[in-house]
Amino acid sequence: MPDVDVVLDQAGLTNESVREFVRRWAGITGAERVEVVNTSDDARLAQEALDAGELLPVGDGCYYSRSYFKDTARSEERTIVATSDPSDKGVYNNWRPSSEMKPMLEERMRGASAGKTMYVIPYLMAPPGSPLEKFAAGVELTDSRTVVMHMIRMARVNVSYVNDLADQDSFVRAVHVTGDLPNLGQGTPDDQRYFVTVADERTILHFGSSYGGNALLGKIAHGLRQGCYDGWKNGFLVEQFMLLGITDRETGRKYNVCGGFPSASGKTNLAMTLAPDALGDRYVVEFYGDDIAWLWVGDDGRIYGMNPENGVFGVAKDTNEKTNPTALDSIRDGSGTIFTNVAYNDKTHEVWWEGRTKTPPADLDGWIDWKGNRIAERGPDQASDPWAHPNSRFTTNLANVPNVAKDYEDPQGVPIDAIIFGGRTSDREPLVRAITDVPEGVYDGLTLGAEATFAADGLDGQLRYDPMSMRPFMSYPEGDYAQHWLDIIGAATTKPIFAHVNWFQRDPEDGHFLWPGYRDNLRALLWLVALNEGQVKGRETPVGVVPVKEELKLEGLEIVPEDLDTLLSIDVDRWRQELDNREVHLKQFDRLPEAIWVAHRRVAEALEAADS
Ligand code: GTP
Numbered sequence: 222m223p224d225v226d227v228v229l230d231q232a233g234l235t236n237e238s239v240r241e242f243v244r245r246w247a248g249i250t251g252a253e254r255v256e257v258v259n260t261s262d263d264a265r266l267a268q269e270a271l272d273a274g275e276l277l278p279v280g281d282g283c284y285y286s287r288s289y290f291k292d293t294a295r296s297e298e299r300t301i302v303a304t305s306d307p308s309d310k311g312v313y314n315n316w317r318p319s320s321e322m323k324p325m326l327e328e329r330m331r332g333a334s335a336g337k338t339m340y341v342i343p344y345l346m347a348p349p350g351s352p353l354e355k356f357a358a359g360v361e362l363t364d365s366r367t368v369v370m371h372m373i374r375m376a377r378v379n380v381s382y383v384n385d386l387a388d389q390d391s392f393v394r395a396v397h398v399t400g401d402l403p404n405l406g407q408g409t410p411d412d413q414r415y416f417v418t419v420a421d422e423r424t425i426l427h428f429g430s431s432y433g434g435n436a437l438l439g440k441i442a443h444g445l446r447q448g449c450y451d452g453w454k455n456g457f458l459v460e461q462f463m464l465l466g467i468t469d470r471e472t473g474r475k476y477n478v479c480g481g482f483p484s485a486s487g488k489t490n491l492a493m494t495l496a497p498d499a500l501g502d503r504y505v506v507e508f509y510g511d512d513i514a515w516l517w518v519g520d521d522g523r524i525y526g527m528n529p530e531n532g533v534f535g536v537a538k539d540t541n542e543k544t545n546p547t548a549l550d551s552i553r554d555g556s557g558t559i560f561t562n563v564a565y566n567d568k569t570h571e572v573w574w575e576g577r578t579k580t581p582p583a584d585l586d587g588w589i590d591w592k593g594n595r596i597a598e599r600g601p602d603q604a605s606d607p608w609a610h611p612n613s614r615f616t617t618n619l620a621n622v623p624n625v626a627k628d629y630e631d632p633q634g635v636p637i638d639a640i641i642f643g644g645r646t647s648d649r650e651p652l653v654r655a656i657t658d659v660p661e662g663v664y665d666g667l668t669l670g671a672e673a674t675f676a677a678d679g680l681d682g683q684l685r686y687d688p689m690s691m692r693p694f695m696s697y698p699e700g701d702y703a704q705h706w707l708d709i710i711g712a713a714t715t716k717p718i719f720a721h722v723n724w725f726q727r728d729p730e731d732g733h734f735l736w737p738g739y740r741d742n743l744r745a746l747l748w749l750v751a752l753n754e755g756q757v758k759g760r761e762t763p764v765g766v767v768p769v770k771e772e773l774k775l776e777g778l779e780i781v782p783e784d785l786d787t788l789l790s791i792d793v794d795r796w797r798q799e800l801d802n803r804e805v806h807l808k809q810f811d812r813l814p815e816a817i818w819v820a821h822r823r824v825a826e827a828l829e830a831a832d833s
């Protein structure tokens with residue numbers, strides 16, 4: 222057993238509550254060493270990881286990491302929210318009593334870090350000085366050096382964040398133990414993994430993975446799941462939202478838009494958007510956040526938003542010069558980016574993923590797929606296997622993102638003008654429909670239906686409702702969540718406009734995407750801004766206001782005219798069916814506010830009255 226106090230003294234970690242937490246878990250996990258990390262330790266840790274073969278070099282100053290092949294995405298089934306109050310049970314939060322889960326996790330973690338180092342990561346999920354700072358401090362204990370390096374990129378990491386706490390006890394206690402990955406029965410009835418947020422104790426216990434949201438506990442478990450619960454109890458909103466600013470350089474006005482799209486459905490890409498070349502340099506998009514936003518009502522009565530993260534954990538697939546040049550710039554040589562589960566060339570130290578270029582590198586020499594197989598030696602049965610895992614990702618710091626807003630660290634956040642929802646919906650949902658009524662906007666978010674993606678194990682392509690894109694992160698009951706939204710937005714004296722967008726409608730015959738997507742998505746947002754400014758009127762439909770063609774900035778857009786017509790039309794019959802499904806969906810939720818039902822009935826009646 223290491224002498225924890227000596228280590229903590231040397232690291233200058235003075236917070237006695239944190240010290241007690243570290244001592245306790247060092248004892249339980251049986252770690253051989255304890256080490257406190259600050260951001261300034263990154264270069265040393267990287268060198269150790271390279272020496273140990275945990276990371277491989279990429280280009281100049283970037284890294285490659287491979288996770289265990291059964292550990293490549295979040296597991297929704299194994300993720301649990303535990304509290305001591307059974308009325309916290311919702312439809313999606315897999316609620317269990319904390320009295321049952323805590324001993325179970327302690328049991329699994331006991332001795333499970335034997336022989337390893339337990340790293341102590343004190344972090345802050347907020348720009349320092351934020352009005353929500355007191356909900357943002359945490360300490361992650363992890364037995365994985367790769368996880369430490371990810372956390373240094375994704376969060377603000379320094380002992381000062383816990384030493385300086387006004388209430389020394391108010392930090393999230395997050396414990397991550399990797400476990401014996403080849404022997405955890407992932408995906409079988411004997412699955413040993415558990416990812417538990419004990420929300421009413423602000424404690425996170427994750428066992429059995431070293432990947433992404435399962436292991437970087439500041440990000441998903443604290444930044445979303447715990448944050449969502451804290452926000453409910455303390456009057457703010459925590460959402461899986463991107464956050465961007467659009468400046469019109471002709472008028473000098475800036476509009477801030479945030480919004481939810483389910484995992485791997487376009488948040489990072491939207492926040493990194495460059496205006497289409499044909500629109501010139503009039504519009505500039507600034508990046509605030511790509512995965513999480515915390516929202517509150519400011520003193521001036523507007524809704525404010527901030528990104529609690531300090532980095533991007535972005536999907537690699539289909540990232541290229543055309544779709545997302547900003548992302549490529551963010552992961553350039555010297556950026557310190559960590560690439561995970563992409564394909565790697567051990568001779569040239571290059572990386573590749575599907576969609577990086579139209580076809581894979583022709584010269585197979587040195588190329589290894591994400592599982593570690595040499596491409597040149599793969600048998601005929603593996604020939605069509607992807608080189609990179611579909612959920613392979615890059616991890617880079619916000620400071621590397623070329624369009625990051627100048628004021629991205631401003632603790633006051635930015636005022637929100639619009640809240641949008643979207644997802645992978647292959648039919649029915651038009652390009653954009655705007656909603657000005659608040660309960661109807663909240664209703665629209667609650668009935669977000671989309672195809673699930675490879676970001677969660679075993680769900681790719683499954684059509685399902687994903688309220689406000691929070692289904693995997695929802696930590697309290699959905700009816701209460703809806704009421705909380707109505708309360709927060711209701712308390713704002715200046716209301717944001719709502720909208721639903723869809724970049725993923727497909728041709729039913731040949732399956733092509735009707736909308737070119739990516740940089741062209743800005744055109745839909747510019748229309749929304751113009752509508753909010755009263756410059757365009759759009760067309761009223763039962764499900765919101767949609768653009769008429771002439772109102773969209775179409776310069777340089779490559780699209781078949783019939784496809785654009787489809788994207789701007791409402792299939793009334795299909796929508797009537799959808800309303801029946803929504804009714805079933807909403808009926809699952811206890812305590813759903815009457816205002817949501819009123820909005821639902823109003824839309825349903827308008828659809829009944831419409832011509833089909
Ligand atoms: P998480 O990090 O999992 O929460 O995902 P995200 O919502 O940030 O998704 P991201 O922007 O990383 O996109 C996921 C995938 O969708 C990538 O493969 C993108 O290339 C693809 N994608 C993003 N935007 C568009 C679009 O407008 N059209 C099409 N066809 N694909 C898109």
Ligand code: SPV
Nearest residue numbers: 295433434441484512676
């Ligand atoms: C998501 O799945 O929505 C992510 C990636 O943002 S992970 O951090 O793995 O949850």
Ligand code: MN
Nearest residue numbers: 461484485512
């Ligand atoms: Mn996400």
